[in-house]
Structure formats: C-alpha cells, structure tokens
Amino acid sequence: MRKFSLTIILVSGLLGTSCQDWLMEVPAGTQETDEYYVDGQSCGPVVVACYAPMQIQYRDGYYLDEWFIGDICSDDAFKGGQFVEEDANLLDMENFRVNADNDILLQFYRIQYVGIARCNRAIRDINEVEPDEYMDMSLKARYIAEAQCLRAFYYMRLVRVFGKIPYYTDVIEGTEQMDLQRAELTTVWNGIVSDLKNAATFLWPKSRYAESEIGHVTQGTAYALLVKAFMTGHDYLPDVDGRSAYENARYWGEQIYNSGEYDLCPDYWDNFTLAGENGIESVFEIQYTNDATSDWGAGGHRGSLICRQQRCRSSKFTGGSTGWGYNRPTRDLQEEYEAGDPRKDMTIYELTEDEVDNPTEDFYDGQVNTLSLKYAMMTDGEDGGIYQLDPNNPRDPINTKEIRYADVLLMYAEACVECGDAATAKTLLERVRSRARGGNPDILPAFPGYSIRIFDAASGTYETRQLQDNLDDLRHAIRHERRVELAMEGHRWFDLNRWGIAAEKMNAFINTEQVQSIYGGIVQTFRKGVHEIFPIPAEERRLTGIDQNPGY
Numbered sequence: 001m002r003k004f005s006l007t008i009i010l011v012s013g014l015l016g017t018s019c020q021d022w023l024m025e026v027p028a029g030t031q032e033t034d035e036y037y038v039d040g041q042s043c044g045p046v047v048v049a050c051y052a053p054m055q056i057q058y059r060d061g062y063y064l065d066e067w068f069i070g071d072i073c074s075d076d077a078f079k080g081g082q083f084v085e086e087d088a089n090l091l092d093m094e095n096f097r098v099n100a101d102n103d104i105l106l107q108f109y110r111i112q113y114v115g116i117a118r119c120n121r122a123i124r125d126i127n128e129v130e131p132d133e134y135m136d137m138s139l140k141a142r143y144i145a146e147a148q149c150l151r152a153f154y155y156m157r158l159v160r161v162f163g164k165i166p167y168y169t170d171v172i173e174g175t176e177q178m179d180l181q182r183a184e185l186t187t188v189w190n191g192i193v194s195d196l197k198n199a200a201t202f203l204w205p206k207s208r209y210a211e212s213e214i215g216h217v218t219q220g221t222a223y224a225l226l227v228k229a230f231m232t233g234h235d236y237l238p239d240v241d242g243r244s245a246y247e248n249a250r251y252w253g254e255q256i257y258n259s260g261e262y263d264l265c266p267d268y269w270d271n272f273t274l275a276g277e278n279g280i281e282s283v284f285e286i287q288y289t290n291d292a293t294s295d296w297g298a299g300g301h302r303g304s305l306i307c308r309q310q311r312c313r314s315s316k317f318t319g320g321s322t323g324w325g326y327n328r329p330t331r332d333l334q335e336e337y338e339a340g341d342p343r344k345d346m347t348i349y350e351l352t353e354d355e356v357d358n359p360t361e362d363f364y365d366g367q368v369n370t371l372s373l374k375y376a377m378m379t380d381g382e383d384g385g386i387y388q389l390d391p392n393n394p395r396d397p398i399n400t401k402e403i404r405y406a407d408v409l410l411m412y413a414e415a416c417v418e419c420g421d422a423a424t425a426k427t428l429l430e431r432v433r434s435r436a437r438g439g440n441p442d443i444l445p446a447f448p449g450y451s452i453r454i455f456d457a458a459s460g461t462y463e464t465r466q467l468q469d470n471l472d473d474l475r476h477a478i479r480h481e482r483r484v485e486l487a488m489e490g491h492r493w494f495d496l497n498r499w500g501i502a503a504e505k506m507n508a509f510i511n512t513e514q515v516q517s518i519y520g521g522i523v524q525t526f527r528k529g530v531h532e533i534f535p536i537p538a539e540e541r542r543l544t545g546i547d548q549n550p551g552y
Contacts, residue, residue: 040135043126047143050122050150051215053115054286057305059107065306065400068093068104069161069534070490071327075509077372077488080328080364082313084518095523096506096531100538100552109162109537112154119151120171141202149199149217152192152225159188160232160494163533163549167191182536182546189233193240196226200252206261214278215287223256224283224408231411232498246418253412256283257428262405264435269346272373274380274387277399283408286400303395310376311389314362317355317371321389325362329370329488331514336453336483340443343436347487349373365518372488375400401489406432410482417475425474432485448473452480457504503528527551 036042057065071077072094079094081087089104091097098105126143129135135143151169158165167183169191199222206218227249230237234245243251256262263280270276278285288304311323329348337344351369356362363369371377375398378387389396413428430446437444444450448467454476455462467473482495496502506526509515515523530551541548 037125037129040129040132040140043122043129043135043140043143046122046126047146050115050118050147051287053111053118054150054153055288055302056111059111060103062089062103062107063087063305063309064104064108064111065490066108066157067306067327067488067490070493071372071488074492074496075505076330076333076483076492078328078330078364078368078518080326080368081324082361084365084522091522093534095519096526097522097524098534100535100541100548102535102537105161105534106537106539109158109540112158115154116151116168117172119147119154120169122147123151123169124171142204145199145202145222146217148195149203149222149225152195152199152229153217155188155192155195156225156229156232159185159192160497161534162536164188165536166544166546179544180546185233186236189229189236190240192229192233193226193237196222196229200226200255205259215285217284218261220256220259220261221284221403223252223259224403224411226252227256227408227411227415228403231415232494234498244419246415249415250412250419250421253408253415256408257412262408264405264409264431266435268343268436268438269379271401271404272346272375273378274397281405282401283403283405286402288395288397288399290397303393304375304398304400305394305396306375306400307378307387307396307398308389308394310372312351312362312371312376314351314356314358316357317351317362319386319388321386323376323389325364325371327372327488328364328368329372330509332509332512333483333487334370336480336487338444338450338452338484340440341436341484342438342440342443343484343487347373347484349377367517368514374488404486404489406435406485407482407491410478410485413478414475417471417478420471422471422474425478429474429478429481432481436485447477452477454480455501455505455508457501460504460508462508497532502526502532506531 057063068090072079072090079087079090085091089102092099092102093104123144126140126147129140131137131140155165155167164182164185165188166180167188168180199217200219203217203219203222206220209216209218230240230245230249230252234249237245237248240248262283265271265276265279265281270279271281289302308323309326311321311325312318313322313325315322334344334348349371351362351371353359360366378398379385381387387396409428409432413425416422416425416428426447433444433446448469451464451466453462453464454473467477479495479499483492486492493502496505503526510519510523510526530549533549535552536546536548540546
C-alpha cells in the first residue's frame with residue numbers, strides 16, 4: 001500500500017496569493033518564484049502540493065468534511081456524537097437552520113479556494129518551464145492537466161454546496177484583484193468541463209503511473225468527473241460539443257468503461273479495508289498515511305479523522321479502540337435495502353444494549369443504535385480483527401474513496417436512461433448487482449425481477465412495488481441502487497439535489513417518527529429553492545462584497 005506523500009514548498013506566493021505591495025521584505029526561508037523553477041524537476045512537488053487542501057478535515061478549531069453534507073444533511077444519516085446539542089454548526093446544517101455565520105461552511109469554502117489558488121499558480125508557472133532531462137513534453141502536459149483536473153474538482157465541490165461562486169483561473173497577486181463577484185452557474189460549469197476535457201486529453205491512464213505516484217488523478221479520474229459534471233450541471237450545459245448534457249455524460253462514461261483500466265472488486269468489502277486501497281475499483285481516492293514524519297514537521301501523521309469520528313463510542317463493541325459516534329444511519333436508509341442484500345450488514349451495524357458502555361451516549365439521543373461501518377471498522381487488525389486506533393493520535397490512515405468505479409457505472413447507467421438507451425443501462429446496473437449478490441442466485445435478481453420502495457415526489461410518500469420493464473422504473477431502480485451501493489460514502493445529498501427531489505424527499509423524511517422523536521422541536525421545513533444550497537459565509541461577503549444566496 002504505497003501512497004505519495006504531500007510536500008509543502010516554501011516559495012513566497014507560489015501556492016497561494018502573493019504578498020501585498022507594501023510588504024517589501026521577503027521573509028527568511030522563502031524563495032521567489034523565478035528562483036525556485038530551476039528545472040523540470042521543480043514542477044512535480046508544486047503539483048503534489050495542489051492535492052494537500054483536499055486532505056484538510058480540521059481547521060481553525062472546526063471539524064469539516066464533505067460527508068457532513070453528503071450524509072448528515074441527507075435522509076441517510078443523523079449527526080451523531082455524544083449528544084444532540086453537540087456541534088451546533090453541524091446540528092444547524094442538518095436541520096435546515098443554518099445561517100451565514102456557520103464556521104464549518106466558512107472553513108469548507110476557504111479550503112477549496114486554497115486548492116484553486118495553488119492550481120492556478122501551478123498551471124501558470126509550469127507552463128513557462130522548458131522541458132529538460134527531468135520533464136519531457138508529455139510529463140509537462142500531464143502536470144498541467146493534473147492541476148486543471150484538481151481545479152475542476154475544487155470548483156465542483158464549491159458549486160454543489162454554494163451555487164454561484166467567484167470563478168477565476170488567474171493568479172491573484174494583490175487585493176486589487178480580490179473584488180470578483182459571483183459568476184453565473186453556466187460560467188462555472190463550463191469552466192469545470194473545459195478543465196476536465198483538457199485533463200482527459202493529457203493525463204495518463206492509471207496503468208502508466210509508477211507505484212510511487214499512486215493517488216494522482218488519472219485520465220480515468222477526468223473521465224469520471226466529466227460524467228459527474230454533466231449529470232450534476234445538466235441544466236447549465238445544454239450543448240457541449242454538439243451533445244446534450246446527458247449525451248455527454250453517456251459519452252464520457254463510455255470512455256472510462258472502454259478504457260479497461262477499472263473493474264469492480266470481487267468482494268464489496270475490499271473497498272473499505274486498508275489493504276484494498278487504490279485497487280482496481282479506485283478511480284480517485286484522497287490519500288492519507290500513517291507515516292510518522294509526514295505531518296509537515298509538526299509531529300503525528302497526516303492521517304484521516306473519519307475513522308475516529310465514525311467509530312462507535314462504546315469500548316465494549318470496539319475492544320477499547322473507541323471513536324466519537326458520528327454519522328449514524330437512519331431507519332429510512334435501513335428500509336431501502338432489499339431482503340438479503342449483503343451490503344446492508346457491511347454498511348450498517350445495530351448495537352445491542354450488551355455492547356454499549358452508556359446507552360444514553362452510545363445510542364444517539366438514547367435511541368439510535370445504528371453505526372456506520374465503511375470508514376470506521378477496517379478489518380486490517382491482528383488476525384483480521386478491527387484495526388486498532390492510536391489513543392494518543394486522532395488521525396488514521398484510511399483513504400477517502402472519492403470516486404469508485406461502481407459510482408461511475410451507475411452514473412453512466414443514469415445517463416443512458418436519460419438518452420433512451422435502456423439496454424446499456426440494464427447491463428451496467430446488472431454489473432453492480434451481480435457483484436453485490438456474491439454468487440448467491442437467491443438474492444438481488446436482475447432488473448426488473450424485484451420490488452423496491454419508490455418515492456413519489458408529488459405525494460411525498462413511498463410505494464413498494466414490483467418493477468416493470470420500462471424507462472421510468474429503470475430510472476427508479478438505478479436511483480435505488482445508488483443509495484444502497486454508495487450508502488454512507490457522502491453521495492446521497494448531492495444525488496437528491498441533481499434529481500430535483502431534495503425538498504420533497506427531505507420534508508417527507510423530516511416527518512418520519514424517528515426524526516420527530518429526535519429533532520421534533522429543532523428541525524425546520526426544507527424550503528424548495530433555498531435549502532438545496534448553503535449560504536455564502538458572512539465573513540467572505542464582508543471581505544469581498546459578494547452577494548448572498550436567496551433566502552439567507
């Protein structure tokens with residue numbers, strides 16, 4: 001399990017904005033940009049540094065991660081933790097009470113722009129370096145394409161959460177350039193697609209990368225992000241290269257499908273072990289490591305916080321290797337699984353009273369006994385037991401699976417449905433279900449030979465019924481499959497929004513007995529046209545003068 005390490009380069013202004021005009025003296029220990037780029041060998045570490053912001057899960061006293069939104073703000077998970085009132089910022093996000101002073105959103109917003117600033121600088125500066133013995137034209141083009149792919153990734157994170165955002169591709173040199181207003185969504189999405197198309201041309205296939213470069217974005221990453229971009233931004237990308245948004249999503253899905261670079265792991269659980277990281281199903285993972293010297297000289301290790309956050313609080317259940325009990329699966333998610341689906345037991349565990357230290361805390365609000373397993377219970381410990389957490393350091397080596405091939409197959413299948421290509425969609429859906437059934441012919445039949453819960457947005461209710469062989473039911477089947485295949489991996493909120501049913505689905509969820517029992521006096525109604533995105537942070541508005549999203 002080799003992972004590239006992230007290097008921070010001490011170059012004045014190289015990885016972010018440069019000093020103000022009035023700061024005339026260059027601080028000790030820094031270099032000017034023209035002093036740094038002495039040869040092509042200098043360019044690799046600059047690109048590697050563009051990855052570092054996506055690792056950040058704690059900043060200025062606040063924990064943050066995209067699954068806070070993707071899982072906890074959706075109908076898949078409750079916040080969890082020691083008690084309901086803990087982490088007021090996250091509680092407000094979960095219950096649609098969020099305002100512009102939310103510190104989690106502020107830090108999330110800023111981290112993405114740190115990444116964008118690094119990418120902008122890398123693209124500009126590497127473009128000016130001549131090829132040499134360390135960097136030929138192919139490698140130079142790849143370096144620039146990596147930074148473009150990462151810039152698109154950061155912008156996609158921002159636009160999905162905040163809607164219209166400032167969009168820029170130049171290097172910000174001073175405060176006079178910091179008055180950028182928010183761009184129209186068409187501009188942002190077209191910029192994302194433009195970067196990804198260039199990246200898809202010049203990035204290398206996954207198999208061409210050296211083992212020491214595992215974790216870098218690849219051509220397949222760009223293909224997958226293009227599928228996601230066209231599926232998510234379909235309203236703003238009506239005609240690119242003479243194709244509709246869904247036709248483009250199908251086109252790029254076909255490119256990654258035909259590349260031969262990816263496949264599904266034979267065993268579903270292999271995706272959630274340390275030994276299985278960066279494997280055949282991995283399209284893009286955010287890398288974490290337990291290297292004790294990798295934390296930029298600050299001690300500890302550059303590891304993930306997710307495992308500690310999501311692992312059970314009870315020492316009885318974890319053998320003393322306890323966590324904080326966040327991201328607790330809902331009853332609504334549990335009811336989505338078909339009978340016998342093995343993925344349910346690999347995703348959700350129900351604690352018994354005999355397995356807890358303190359029922360009031362270990363059962364969230366004294367009643368939610370479910371745990372999320374995928375990022376919390378790696379079976380890489382001694383003799384295949386639970387991976388033991390270091391009680392003296394809250395960071396652990398588990399990677400974030402940003403894009404799995406199963407995710408790509410199901411997005412590609414969706415695009416095929418929207419293009420009327422039922423045959424290909426069925427084939428893709430069956431690949432995912434076939435792996436899930438694990439050779440057991442008595443479970444998870446092929447489409448349309450099974451019944452699922454189907455949500456009716458008009459009435460806000462579910463109906464469990466037998467599927468029929470038509471496009472509408474195939475669409476329902478794929479949406480169902482995404483929920484159970486990718487549960488607790490941070491996708492659900494974004495899926496609900498791009499399907500245009502977030503308001504109807506979340507209001508139905510809010511009115512369930514379980515939600516009312518926990519949050520009845522707290523949760524607010526989801527306002528359609530408002531709560532699909534979050535407010536622009538107030539501090540950013542104060543500094544830049546940009547306007548606010550409607551309803552906040």
